[in-house]
Amino acid sequence: MADETRSSGPSSGVLSGLKLSEVIPAIEEFKKNKVIFTPTPAISGMSKRKEEVVVERVMENCVFKSVMACVIGYGLGAGFGLFTAGLDSSMPSYMAPETQQQTARSVFREMKSRAASYGKNFAVVGAMFSATECVVESYRGKTDLQNGTMAGCITGGLLGLRAGGQAAILGCAGFAAFSTAIDYYFRH
Secondary structure (H helix, E strand, O other), rough: OOOOOOOOOOOOOOOOEEEEHHHHHHHEEEEEEEEOOOOOOOOOOOOEEEHHHHHHHHHOOOOHHHHHHHHHHHHHHHHHHHHHHHHHHHOOOOOOOOOOOOOOOHHHHHHHHHHHHHHHHHHHHHHHHHHHHHHHHHHHHOHHHHHHHHHHHHHHHHHHHOOOOHHHHHHHHHHHHHHHHHHHHHHH
């Protein structure tokens, strides 16, 4: 009787071909490997190992998200800086006297300084936005479009504040609109 196939009507879709003698050893294996069982609405019976839970908690940490955004922002900014410096240095300079020659060393120096400058700027903006969004999300307890909008407004306002009140308001509106558009695009 213990080896009978479980089929108790239409609700047994996943368990229709599963024998009870196969389920009990699986439960014992879960206990032996210390697997944490966390039911999810999408996939019933899905379980997570202890290591998966630890990695998930680290990835959801605000400090980790901010550091990751900072590092990725620096990399993207440095790449963008190299690209723009490469374009600018190949253009003729109308402001410089004609006697000044461009050398490879001066071009590479300009590319390095522009890459570092763009990298720092992108890193700061990425870290500020990521930290602000994570704090807003933690405070509100929701994950929706408003978190990105609020974080964009706060970040844009703080960045624009150095140039005055009007720049802070425009920075807030611009960053909020851009954040909302990007979040909406990726969520829908």
